[in-house]
Amino acid sequence: MRHTPRQFHTSLWAVAVIALVASCVGRIENGEEPATTEGPSSSAGTCGARKVAPSALRRLTHVEYNNTIADLLGDKSAPASTFTDSVAAGFSNDADSLTVSTVLAEGYLAAARNLAATAVKSLDRLLGCSIAMRGERPCVEQFIRSFGKRAYRRPLDADEVEAYLAMFDSARPQGMVNRAVEILVATMLQSPNFLYRTERGEVQLTPFEVATRLSYLFLRSMPDPELFAAAESGELADAAQIAHQARRLLRSPRARETLLAFQSEWLGLEELSGVQKTTRVYPEFSLVARYMKAETSAFLGTVLDRHQGRLDTLLTGAETFINEPLATKIYGLPGVTGLAMREVSLDPGRYAGVLTQPSLLSIHALPEQSDPIRRGKFVREQLLCQTLPPPPADAQIADLPPPSLRASTRQRFEQHRSDPVCSGCHRLMDPIGFAFESFDGIGRHRTHDGGGPIDDAAEMHGSRDMDGTFRGVPELARRLAGSQEVQECVVRQGFRFAFGRTETPDDDCALKTAFQAFVSGGLTLTELMVAFTQTDTFAYRR
């Protein structure tokens, strides 16, 4: 049985999101507070009988493709970086979005041909046996089995071996043996069993499928030799063995890259490359944008390296990494010279983790000024996992009056919020966003705006455990870091990344289990990812 999209809406969580949306609009009439999202711990779903949502057939992402090619062939040419592709919704590894367009199929074809042509240049090494010693056909058959197993990430079926042998036989008379092997390799690299993570296990995944899920979750690549060996010898049979492998994989530099990618996509930091600022207002932006990206990568990497990706460090940490352009143009800090990034401690009374990174603040701002709406919306959607409806279809959506010497951004935004058509939803965003008013449109700290001192008094509405007034980003960050609602949201974001799909009601138990492990593991992203491997959703499919 597969779920139709209609059934997804019966999800407790999905229902809660819709309730929020409806009430955010409807409150104008009835004055009700918005419903809040139900988290896993408060959901009615309990972990009794095993429930597994339909797993998704996942095409390799381009990162996964490049990594897999490097591991399979030792070819680090990263051909996928030249593929033309488009993306729809969700994380970049969302299965629904990973389709194969004609242009991409052409890319796969051309890459497979090139990779195979390179690979057969050292034929004996590729084949793993000597045609002279063993005979051509036995050697090739052995190759089909051994290379096929690594390409398909499972042993080939007998008829699959036969089909490839037949292909070899028909290609062989026309030319050299290496040309015939080249065709085999190029075909395997376009096989759906290579390009997708196909799973055939009934209910319980096969050991090879568990190995594959583990390796792509942490390494974004095919299983390494140790995972293959564990699959062969039946050492991926229970949760403890899976956890053991998960922790081993976490030590790989590739796992660090994976967790960085998760943070970066969850927080929308990839958007920085498309951000443009008005040169007249922010002439320095085009120079420092690339360093902002490097700064945030270094910050997130350090949170992983030193704190296993702890949520509170991510949100409140006062260390960052800057070079001379960032020091002089953004932070106003003396004594940092050169282009190399170096660690500095910032004033924790002003700065708070990723929330005050200039990259994030530049993304969530307008070309010529800050933007409390976008900053509030970011907190609401990415950190609270709440979905806000778009403005009414025919509303006149003007950007605010231009920056002025007489009125602060806050004052101008408050005027805009006084319109009753808008205020229903905007009170969920703007009063959070005002906490960020100490930072301008490119993330520089400021004490004055529009001719007066900064007012960063802020307020949270419609949360489960954070409502109330506060002041500035550091206090917001502390509230967020201590909020169960935020912690549950992180679990959901992690789930979507780990499983390549949006959660469904059948995943409530997995989310609940993962949440408990996340909390008891010190709220670290590394433990969260391990926790996902311990769920039924990871080990079973339907």
Place this chain on the structure above:
Amino acid sequence: MFSPARRRLLRAVGLAAAASYPGFRPGRVHADSQAHRKYFVAIPYFYGVSPAHFWPKATAPDVALDSVGELPPILRPLENFRADMLVLRGLRLAASDGTSPHIAGNVTMLSGSSPDASGGSYFNGTGPTIDQEIARTMQAGMFPSVEQGLFTYGRPTVWRGRGNHLPAVENPNITFDRLFADVAPGVNAVERAALRAQSQSMLDHVSKEIVALSGALGNQDRIRLDAHLTSIRAIERRLSWPLSQGSCPVPVKLPDLKDWLYYQNPGDIAGALKLQMDIIVAAFACDITRVATLQLGSASKNPIFPFLGFSEGLHPLSHVVAPREGSLDKYVRALTWYHEQFAYLATQLKGTPHAEGGSLFDASAIFVTSEIGVGWSHTINDLPILVLGNAGGYFRTGRLMNFGNQRAHNDLLVSLANAYGSPAMTFGTPKHCKGPLPIARG
């Protein structure tokens, strides 16, 4: 009365005597479309228009474009096409169904199908786009369709069906190589044939594996594999296409664009768009494809126009209500530049002979729309829609019509589908459809 183009066309299919021939009606057209080639271009762009600078003044809901006086500045580049275009006001992008119109635009502009908004900040498409429907109906050309564009940021506007999106290729040199590899002068036909045969055997094996795998999977997964299979079939179609004798005139590639990243370092944007359009014209002339899209921008992303002398992106410029610091001027200037490009494409098509008589333009329609009506509101009313060309005599051009926002743009998509031989009576989300618009010749 028939236009000269219409008469030429009727002559071409041996129907000139049939003066009362009722036009390309569903059912009749499909057979005809085999006999004469038609072409279609869709141009979706983002961030609407400034109404005062776009809409001609009209005193009635259906007037001749010749009667509206001077064209407003954005439309002025199309002055020479007054008789050859439809300016259609009062159509709604109803399919966005209350979701964010910018984001929905990527999904709905060409499809009329409501977006699947369950995936977060961006939406998934739920139905085919009009270009794909036309390509499917015509089943013609070496490439069923060709997708290009600029500033798309990898967000598609072309969908073959639910979740099945086709990227716009931005680097025109890549499209050049895709389309003209087999027809460009100097191609070694023997080598090409050997390469084709090899690819065919690989793809044959891959197809069989996909089919076998698909049988064991559930619906959602099968949809993805079907999309993959469609792509493989499109390549196979091309590989079995007769190798041309290298007689097709092709445009000239731009100097190496391999590292061409306009996001950080704007390259020759205007030159790239011009080459994309030249490629479309050449591909039509050589019958390499008959359907093309040009996607300009993407939801919440920012086309820039440094060659016009300003650095601001179209999105912030579009949001200005009152003129400030020349923003409105720049917004109008950028949109005028867009329309200059549309005029260039139409002019090139007009100047290129159709193999069966007349010009390519006589057999074409260029459908232009944006996702919103007004840059600074999110209104889905009054989409700035143009149809350039009469699609081989199908449309009654030369008119400015206003549907008073009583019709969804789905109905225009129905008319376009009909113009190319599809008998469709709805397109996209059925509840928004009332039937084709009264824009065909009677």
